[in-house]
Amino acid sequence: MVEFASDSGALIPVLQRAQAIYGYLPREALLEIAERRQTPFSDVYGVATFYAQFHLQPRGATVVRVCDGTACHVAGAPLITEAFSGELGIEVGKTTSDRLFTLQTVSCVGACALAPVVRVGDDETHGRMTPDRARALVNDLKHRAEVDR
Numbered sequence: 001m002v003e004f005a006s007d008s009g010a011l012i013p014v015l016q017r018a019q020a021i022y023g024y025l026p027r028e029a030l031l032e033i034a035e036r037r038q039t040p041f042s043d044v045y046g047v048a049t050f051y052a053q054f055h056l057q058p059r060g061a062t063v064v065r066v067c068d069g070t071a072c073h074v075a076g077a078p079l080i081t082e083a084f085s086g087e088l089g090i091e092v093g094k095t096t097s098d099r100l101f102t103l104q105t106v107s108c109v110g111a112c113a114l115a116p117v118v119r120v121g122d123d124e125t126h127g128r129m130t131p132d133r134a135r136a137l138v139n140d141l142k143h144r145a146e147v148d149r
């Protein structure tokens with residue numbers, strides 16, 4: 001059990017607001033929050049790194065998550081990840097320089113029957129993914145990003 005020294009509950013909304021402003025939590029923002037709240041930086045950093053909702057690195061407008069849970073891994077998730085990585089030109093955990101895409105791998109997303117599975121943002125699930133479909137999906141996502149500009 002992780003314990004935080006001060007009022008981490010009150011800190012969460014502050015971190016959420018900062019993340020809404022910057023899109024992530026830059027170190028400078030964490031330092032300022034710690035200073036203004038007269039809270040040790042380690043406490044602020046601890047809360048920011050404990051909760052999955054907080055991001056310490058810039059993220060793309062679209063987050064592509066390749067499931068690498070057991071079922072998806074066995075069904076070829078590493079090849080899917082490789083295809084996304086190659087097509088986006090970034091490694092897992094990174095964001096494209098235009099800040100359009102972030103590529104992540106995640107554990108089981110609860111759709112094992114559709115393995116290998118890819119999630120795009122919070123609303124799209126793509127099952128039975130193949131490397132070719134992954135590359136086509138990237139092109140589609142790039143097209144959608146162009147249309148949205």
Ligand code: FES
Nearest residue numbers: 067069072108111
């Ligand atoms: S392991 Fe990928 S959806 Fe379950």
